[in-house]
Amino acid sequence: MQGLHLTADLYDCRGADGLMTDAAALAELCRRHTIGVGLTLVDEKWYPFPPYNGQPGGVTGMLLLAESHLAVHTWPERRAVTLDVYVCNFTTDNSAKAEALLREIVAAFEPGRSEIHRLQRGSEQRPPAETILEALNDEGDAVYGYTSSERVLSRRSPYQTIELMRTPRFGLAMRIDGHFMTSEGEEFYYHECLVHPAAVAHGAPQRVLIIGGGDGGAAEEVLKHRSVERVVMAELDGDVVAIAKEHLRAVHRGVFDDPRLEVRIGDGLQFVAETSERFDLILLDLTDPETPAGSLYQEPFFRSLKRILNPGGAVVLHTGTPVFEPQQVRRINAELRAVFEQVHPFGLYIPLYGAYWGFAIASDRLQPRALDAATLQARVAALPNLQYYNAEVHPALFALPTYYRKLVQPQEGDATAAPKGCCAEAALA
Numbered sequence: 159m160q161g162l163h164l165t166a167d168l169y170d171c172r173g174a175d176g177l178m179t180d181a182a183a184l185a186e187l188c189r190r191h192t193i194g195v196g197l198t199l200v201d202e203k204w205y206p207f208p209p210y211n212g213q214p215g216g217v218t219g220m221l222l223l224a225e226s227h228l229a230v231h232t233w234p235e236r237r238a239v240t241l242d243v244y245v246c247n248f249t250t251d252n253s254a255k256a257e258a259l260l261r262e263i264v265a266a267f268e269p270g271r272s273e274i275h276r277l278q279r280g281s282e283q284r285p286p287a288e289t290i291l292e293a294l295n296d297e298g299d300a301v302y303g304y305t306s307s308e309r310v311l312s313r314r315s316p317y318q319t320i321e322l323m324r325t326p327r328f329g330l331a332m333r334i335d336g337h338f339m340t341s342e343g344e345e346f347y348y349h350e351c352l353v354h355p356a357a358v359a360h361g362a363p364q365r366v367l368i369i370g371g372g373d374g375g376a377a378e379e380v381l382k383h384r385s386v387e388r389v390v391m392a393e394l395d396g397d398v399v400a401i402a403k404e405h406l407r408a409v410h411r412g413v414f415d416d417p418r419l420e421v422r423i424g425d426g427l428q429f430v431a432e433t434s435e436r437f438d439l440i441l442l443d444l445t446d447p448e449t450p451a452g453s454l455y456q457e458p459f460f461r462s463l464k465r466i467l468n469p470g471g472a473v474v475l476h477t478g479t480p481v482f483e484p485q486q487v488r489r490i491n492a493e494l495r496a497v498f499e500q501v502h503p504f505g506l507y508i509p510l511y512g513a514y515w516g517f518a519i520a521s522d523r524l525q526p527r528a529l530d531a532a533t534l535q536a537r538v539a540a541l542p543n544l545q546y547y548n549a550e551v552h553p554a555l556f557a558l559p560t561y562y563r564k565l566v567q568p569q570e571g572d573a574t575a576a577p578k579g580c581c582a583e584a585a586l587a
Contacts, residue, residue, distance in 0.1 A: 160280040161226065161246040162253040164260045168239040170270030177267060178234035179214045181206040188221055188228060191262040195255045197245070198224035225252050228259065239267050244279075290323065292338060294513055295482040296448065302512030304331070304338075310405065315397035317450070322405055328510060330405060332373060334398070334445055342408040344509045345375045348476075349409075350547040351506055353379040355555060356439055356472045356519045358537045359526035363438035364388070367466070369426035369454065371443035372398030374410025377419050380441070382541045389419045390435070392426040399423070427454060427462075436468045442475035447486055457493040460520070464497055472521035473498070479513040480505065480562045487516045491566040494520040502526050503566045504555040506546075516562065517555075527556050 176183045181204040192199055201222040207215030216232040226244040233239070243260050245252035264272060291303035306323035310330065313320050321333040328343030340348070353376055357363050362385040368376050372393035380389050393399055399421060403414055413419060422429060440463050447455040455475070463473050477490040494501045498520040508515045519526055529537075531549070538549045558566070 160248070160278075161244060162256050163244040163277040163279050164242065164256055165275045165277075166239075166241040166260060166264055167273045168241070168264060168267050168269035169237070169272065171237045171239055171267040172270065173267040178216060178232045178237070178239075179206070181217045181219060184217050184230060184232070185219060187266055188219070188230060188263065191259055192221055192223065192228060195258040195262070197252065197255050197259065200224055225255075228263075230263070239269070288323075290333075292336065292512070294479060300482055304328070306331075311401065313397060313401070315395050317395045318445075320395075320397060320401060322401065329408065331510065332398075332401070332406065335449060337446060337449070338510045339445070340373045340375055340406070340409055341510050342406065345373075345409045346545040347506065347508050348510075348515075349375040349379045350544060351504075351517065351555060352376055352441055352443060352474055352476065354538075354541065354544075354547045355504065355526050355552060356474045356524065357383050358534065358541075358552065359519075359524055359529060360438060360470065360472065361385075361533075361537065363471075365435065365437045365468075366390070367392065367430075367435075367437040367440045369430070369440070369442050369444065370394070370451070371441065373402040373406055374399075374413045376441055376443045377416075378409075378411050378413040380439075381413060381416055381418060382543070384540065387418060390422060390429075390437075391419060392422045392424065392429040394423070394425055396423040427459060430459070430462050430466060433466060436466055436471075438468050438471045440467065440471070440473045442473065444475070447478060447490070455490055455493075457496055460494055460497040464522075467521075470521075470523045472519050472524040474517065474519050477503070477516040477518055479511070480516045480565050481513055484565055487562075488565050488569075491518060492569070494518055495568065498522055500525065501566075502556060503558060503562070505558065505562060506555060514559075514562075516566075518566075527553065 185204045189199060199221055204219035206217050209215050213235045216234050218231050221228040226246050228243050231240045241263060243256045245256040288306045289303055290306055291301045294300040294302060304325050304327055306325050308324040310322040310324055318335045323331045323333060325331050328341035331341035332339045363383060364385055364387045366380050366386060366389045368391045370393060371377060371391050372395060377389050377391055380386055402410055442454060444451040444454055453459060477487045480487045491501055491503055499522040502519040503516060505514055505516045534552055535549045
């Protein structure tokens with residue numbers, strides 16, 4: 159049963175109009191190319207549809223092959239065609255023949271635009287790869303993806319759909335509501351840079367609040383700082399924590415067993431509104447702003463976070479990709495500036511997210527770019543098992559590309575454009 163399945167969707171076809179409406183002509187074309195590439199025709203069926211509302215009818219047809227089949231469907235009113243070719247590779251590899259057959263038929267229709275997909279089916283030697291694509295923006299005009307050899311888990315929690323995929327590139331990867339969140343092989347890019355730039359700049363954080371972060375990766379990085387006495391993880395979805403504990407030890411490295419970590423399952427917004435605790439650092443390790451977590455990326459919530467910050471404390475969050483979500487990145491930074499005296503944007507490429515990603519440290523006092531080299535080196539040297547972050551990377555994170563710098567600078571007419579304190583403009587220099 160192992161074989162290659164090809165599908166093609168053709169649009170704006172400029173080929174001979176007869177192919178769209180003439181079953182005999184279309185059948186002859188398909189027979190000729192099927193035999194021409196060396197596949198074996200055993201039977202066929204073609205059906206021309208009658209005209210409808212003054213429009214000519216299309217054609218549906220299929221060639222049955224000893225190797226499997228070719229199917230064609232035409233929509234003349236849309237100048238569109240769908241094709242699929244499936245060949246079995248039981249005794250010999252027919253993949254090249256299938257590719258050649260699809261190529262010849264597509265060329266006959268002369269499409270202005272086409273979408274072609276390839277699926278390997280039924281391999282007993284290795285699990286069939288599933289291609290997982292994810293959009294980089296709301297418009298969906300930019301996508302990226304990875305292959306997965308196995309769906310380890312798919313669960314609908316009370317709040318969201320959680321999946322674990324086994325990927326050849328990064329090992330186990332967690333997805334939430336169709337978005338990649340973390341993976342065994344590259345989690346350190348995100349977690350180290352979410353935590354350490356602000357924690358190192360602070361120098362001696364003792365109490366840290368993580369809102370979200372149910373995979374445990376951020377908590378594990380926080381507890382590398384010897385000064386930390388208490389970490390509260392306010393995670394909405396207990397299923398995320400349970401799945402991470404069972405499957406993602408390579409991400410959290412047993413942090414859930416550390417007595418300094420308290421996991422509070424529940425609404426992070428509610429926790430912030432009700433707590434009397436004060437924190438040195440608050441990390442927003444959330445799903446993206448376009449998800450149900452969106453209200454936690456807005457000015458009212460930032461004001462509530464400021465209320466529970468100790469003097470010299472900071473809020474750290476990711477803001478999305480400035481390449482594909484520029485308006486979102488601009489808005490979040492502007493709303494942070496409306497609340498905090500200083501906002502320090504930074505960024506790095508996150509492999510699992512497929513793009514350069516924006517972050518920000520917001521504070522009234524903390525200046526992550528003001529550390530002298532000796533202090534920075536000494537503080538970083540005290541942190542064990544770092545894979546991305548180091549003393550040289552620290553300032554480089556804040557060296558923004560020009561397009562990103564322009565994006566996060568206060569806009570003319572912005573109420574937050576006037577400098578607050580002595581370092582507001584320096585943060586973007």
